[in-house]
Amino acid sequence: MKKLADLVKSLEDQLVVCMRCGMCQAVCPLFAETGREADVARGKLSLLDGLIQGMFKDPEGVNERLTRCLLCGSCAANCPSGVKVLDIFFKARVILTGYMGLSPVKKVIFRGMLAHPKFFDSLSNSASKLQKLFLVPADDFSGLSCARFSIPALDRRVKALAPVSFHSSVGRVETKTASGLRAGFFVGCMIDKVYTGIGHAVLSALEHNWVGIFLPEDQGCCGMPALASGDIDTFRKLVRYNLERFQPSCFDFLVTACATCTSTIKKLWPQFADYMSGAEGLLIKQLAEKTMDISEFLVERTNIVPADSSGCGDKILLTYHDPCHLKKSLGIAAQPRTLIRSNPAYVFREMNEPDRCCGCGGSFNVQYYPISASIGRRKRDAIIESGCSTVATSCPACMLQISDMLSQAGQRIQVKHAVEIYAESISP
Amino acid sequence: MSTNGLLKEFERILGKDNVFSEETDRHAYSYDAAVLEPSLPDFVLRPRSAEALGAAVRVCNENRLPLTVRGAGTNLSGGTIPKPGGVVIVTNALNEILEINEQDLYAVVQPGVVTAKFASVVESKGLFYPPDPGSQSVSTLGGNVAENAGGLRGLRYGVTRDYVMGLEFFDANGETVKTGARTVKCVTGYNLGGLLVGSEGTLGIFSRITLKLIPMPAAKKAMMAVFSDVSAASETVSAIIADKIVPVTLEFLDNFTIRAVEDFSRAGLPVEAAALLLIEVDGHPAQVEEEAARVEAICRKMGVMRVQVARDGAERDKVWEGRRAALSALSRIRPTTVLEDATVPRSKVPAMIRSIEEIGRKYDLLIGTFGHAGDGNLHPTILSDRRDKEAWGRVEKAIDAIFEKALEYGGTLSGEHGIGTAKSKYLQNETGRPAILYSRRIKAALDPNNILNPGKIIGG
Numbered sequence: 001m002k003k004l005a006d007l008v009k010s011l012e013d014q015l016v017v018c019m020r021c022g023m024c025q026a027v028c029p030l031f032a033e034t035g036r037e038a039d040v041a042r043g044k045l046s047l048l049d050g051l052i053q054g055m056f057k058d059p060e061g062v063n064e065r066l067t068r069c070l071l072c073g074s075c076a077a078n079c080p081s082g083v084k085v086l087d088i089f090f091k092a093r094v095i096l097t098g099y100m101g102l103s104p105v106k107k108v109i110f111r112g113m114l115a116h117p118k119f120f121d122s123l124s125n126s127a128s129k130l131q132k133l134f135l136v137p138a139d140d141f142s143g144l145s146c147a148r149f150s151i152p153a154l155d156r157r158v159k160a161l162a163p164v165s166f167h168s169s170v171g172r173v174e175t176k177t178a179s180g181l182r183a184g185f186f187v188g189c190m191i192d193k194v195y196t197g198i199g200h201a202v203l204s205a206l207e208h209n210w211v212g213i214f215l216p217e218d219q220g221c222c223g224m225p226a227l228a229s230g231d232i233d234t235f236r237k238l239v240r241y242n243l244e245r246f247q248p249s250c251f252d253f254l255v256t257a258c259a260t261c262t263s264t265i266k267k268l269w270p271q272f273a274d275y276m277s278g279a280e281g282l283l284i285k286q287l288a289e290k291t292m293d294i295s296e297f298l299v300e301r302t303n304i305v306p307a308d309s310s311g312c313g314d315k316i317l318l319t320y321h322d323p324c325h326l327k328k329s330l331g332i333a334a335q336p337r338t339l340i341r342s343n344p345a346y347v348f349r350e351m352n353e354p355d356r357c358c359g360c361g362g363s364f365n366v367q368y369y370p371i372s373a374s375i376g377r378r379k380r381d382a383i384i385e386s387g388c389s390t391v392a393t394s395c396p397a398c399m400l401q402i403s404d405m406l407s408q409a410g411q412r413i414q415v416k417h418a419v420e421i422y423a424e425s426i427s428p
Numbered sequence: 429m430s431t432n433g434l435l436k437e438f439e440r441i442l443g444k445d446n447v448f449s450e451e452t453d454r455h456a457y458s459y460d461a462a463v464l465e466p467s468l469p470d471f472v473l474r475p476r477s478a479e480a481l482g483a484a485v486r487v488c489n490e491n492r493l494p495l496t497v498r499g500a501g502t503n504l505s506g507g508t509i510p511k512p513g514g515v516v517i518v519t520n521a522l523n524e525i526l527e528i529n530e531q532d533l534y535a536v537v538q539p540g541v542v543t544a545k546f547a548s549v550v551e552s553k554g555l556f557y558p559p560d561p562g563s564q565s566v567s568t569l570g571g572n573v574a575e576n577a578g579g580l581r582g583l584r585y586g587v588t589r590d591y592v593m594g595l596e597f598f599d600a601n602g603e604t605v606k607t608g609a610r611t612v613k614c615v616t617g618y619n620l621g622g623l624l625v626g627s628e629g630t631l632g633i634f635s636r637i638t639l640k641l642i643p644m645p646a647a648k649k650a651m652m653a654v655f656s657d658v659s660a661a662s663e664t665v666s667a668i669i670a671d672k673i674v675p676v677t678l679e680f681l682d683n684f685t686i687r688a689v690e691d692f693s694r695a696g697l698p699v700e701a702a703a704l705l706l707i708e709v710d711g712h713p714a715q716v717e718e719e720a721a722r723v724e725a726i727c728r729k730m731g732v733m734r735v736q737v738a739r740d741g742a743e744r745d746k747v748w749e750g751r752r753a754a755l756s757a758l759s760r761i762r763p764t765t766v767l768e769d770a771t772v773p774r775s776k777v778p779a780m781i782r783s784i785e786e787i788g789r790k791y792d793l794l795i796g797t798f799g800h801a802g803d804g805n806l807h808p809t810i811l812s813d814r815r816d817k818e819a820w821g822r823v824e825k826a827i828d829a830i831f832e833k834a835l836e837y838g839g840t841l842s843g844e845h846g847i848g849t850a851k852s853k854y855l856q857n858e859t860g861r862p863a864i865l866y867s868r869r870i871k872a873a874l875d876p877n878n879i880l881n882p883g884k885i886i887g888g
Binding site for chain 2: 013016017019020021022023025026035036037038042043046047050055056057061062064065080081082
């Protein structure tokens with residue numbers, strides 16, 4: 001424990017910034033459900049302080065409470081004294097996992113599968129064929145499935161793996177256009193293996209705007225799931241793996257259509273790149289600077305303008321959910337709205353609290369499904385109250401959560417990515 | 429009863445999910461927003477009904493367990509830090525607004541309702557609940573009543589005390605005591621509400637609060653007045669009041685705070701100004717226009733550098749943005765932020781501001797001062813690093829000196845943050861020994877086992 005206290009002490013200068021004012025209670029989606037101080041940033045920061053002071057017999061309790069967090073960053077975005085909450089939480093997870101070891105299940109998932117992208121691909125390919133044995137369509141509308149047999153852990157509705165992954169269907173793409181502008185496309189696991197339609201929408205959006213494309217076939221995961229579990233080794237491995245495939249000199253910008261991938265590459269890669277060698281570290285920083293969310297790229301680098309919103313007779317009502325990793329971590333909220341409003345088939349209407357977390361939180365959703373779902377139901381209700389028949393967002397993980405919530409409530413509301421809405425308006 | 433026996437008993441009364449006994453969970457209730465040492469309770473209870481709350485109090489009393497009630501834990505004087513080995517009762521699951529009566533202009537709430545949420549529900553009915561402490565987005569009404577919380581609107585609208593019409597609370601035995609009424613007038617029995625408001629959880633535990641509501645003023649107007657010297661700014665404050673105008677808010681920012689805010693938010697504040705006054709008047713539109721014009725004229729007469737009157741909502745927000753950012757901006761300069769609330773009679777504000785500056789120089793400390801100049805309630809904010817023992821020693825001396833000055837000017841130790849444990853050692857200097865002994869006799873009579881937030885306000 002003394003050793004652990006010394007390790008956590010490296011965070012002291014950041015921890016001491018918290019003045020315990022408690023303002024994070026106003027915005028934490030988890031705290032809103034549970035009302036428990038250990039669920040909100042102030043409580044977690046005090047636990048880390050407690051570790052430094054040697055207050056606990058067993059670090060497992062602290063580890064457990066630290067894991068119970070959506071990493072949505074609402075607290076950091078609202079913190080009066082500017083505590084870098086997410087930075088601290090990631091570092092603390094790395095320290096605690098390093099000290100206590102990774103759970104056997106996570107070891108298999110991260111080090112056995114995620115860290116080896118090719119093996120992971122072939123595994124999900126087989127899984128996509130086998131899943132029919134276990135899943136049946138949940139309804140005739142959402143495209144979601146539920147478990148064929150009643151399994152308590154699977155009381156949710158999931159989007160099945162795509163029959164053919166995005167990378168298998170398009171392969172390697174390298175194009176140049178007269179515009180001279182070229183975008184690298186970081187696909188991300190969810191779009192590659194589940195929401196392949198988003199990947200195709202990104203390609204058509206880029207092509208339509210005369211943007212050259214650089215798309216290596218064998219990309220890996222951005223590393224967020226590993227880092228969120230404190231597995232810095234797998235995270236490093238994946239950063240290196242991707243860096244080899246995305247040399248910054250190959251494109252002007254790197255775009256992604258996944259809010260989590262964007263914020264991971266843009267913020268976490270350079271932040272946790274300190275340990276990498278000088279040249280490698282420099283490349284990571286360059287790559288991070290070139291990384292953009294797809295809506296941000298299309299709106300700021302090509303000529304996309306909102307369509308005329310008058311004459312809403314037969315138009316579709318559309319609302320938008322802000323992914324935390326886009327708005328709270330990168331401040332991107334206007335661009336996706338501009339993008340979806342460029343499609344004249346839709347009329348945009350804001351929902352209440354559009355930037356309230358959907359409750360997915362990646363592995364949080366797996367570990368704490370009942371709380372995740374109860375946070376998700378608030379988002380669902382806001383969507384329903386907006387009266388819209390389509391909801392757009394910019395993160396496939398949010399899409400999964402929102403679809404699950406809407407489908408369980410029997411709501412026939414379409415869930416789409418912002419770039420899909422845009423692509424609809426340009427497809428022949 | 430053994431610790432294990434108590435755990436079982438609490439779980440039986442409250443349900444397993446509402447009793448926290450693991451060390452990590454308990455640790456998360458060992459502190460509040462005051463810069464004080466944390467102290468670990470043995471149990472944390474989160475009752476979901478008034479009945480469960482009362483039953484928990486009875487168990488605490490039977491077992492002589494010190495009991496500290498906690499709303500959002502935003503207390504700035506240590507009032508929600510428990511006794512080691514004691515019990516913390518969290519009220520945030522008792523968060524229902526039970527009634528809003530638009531005919532008789534009152535509301536009945538449970539103690540865990542969040543202040544800002546309540547204010548916004550009230551506002552949606554065209555009514556107004558004025559107390560707006562700085563922590564209102566998270567603070568609870570129960571905590572506000574227990575601390576007699578103030579806020580920015582105190583000058584015109586008073587503080588929490590002025591809105592408490594009635595209370596239901598548990599005494600130390602867990603018996604329900606009712607006091608007050610839903611009527612404007614009520615002289616029935618002792619004014620127990622008056623005793624309980626601001627008692628910091630030492631005399632009873634609220635289960636139901638009846639609050640007065642008032643009609644929402646139809647119009648408001650804000651302005652920013654820039655001064656090249658502090659005395660002119662504070663004399664302007666007195667001149668406005670002397671002209672029989674009572675603004676809703678009359679806020680002051682010193683030069684140190686102005687520069688901190690400007691560095692932090694680039695809001696376009698005049699960094700060369702010695703002081704800013706942020707003034708808002710409200711009421712009937714015609715009256716607002718007239719008062720705003722008079723305030724502007726007074727500022728000019730008092731030698732203001734310039735006055736900016738907000739023409740619309742956006743400009744009004746702009747005026748308040750700087751004030752709202754004050755504490756954030758200051759707190760980012762150094763790791764430890766000590767926010768005090770020494771309060772002096774309005775006429776002594778210039779002298780107090782000068783004294784705070786002298787104290788800062790004497791102890792070589794960074795002190796930013798902002799606050800509610802209109803009611804004499806200043807917030808000298810000392811910036812330091814608690815880990816630096818030598819510097820912290822100077823901070824403690826500076827705090828002593830600030831309180832000494834406030835009392836010398838006929839002021840009070842606390843305008844709105846309460847005494848808690850942070851200021852109890854100064855209490856006698858203000859009230860004298862007899863007042864403390866009188867208070868202790870009340871406490872001993874009402875809480876013979878001394879279980880209700882022991883050690884707060886009057887020590888012991």
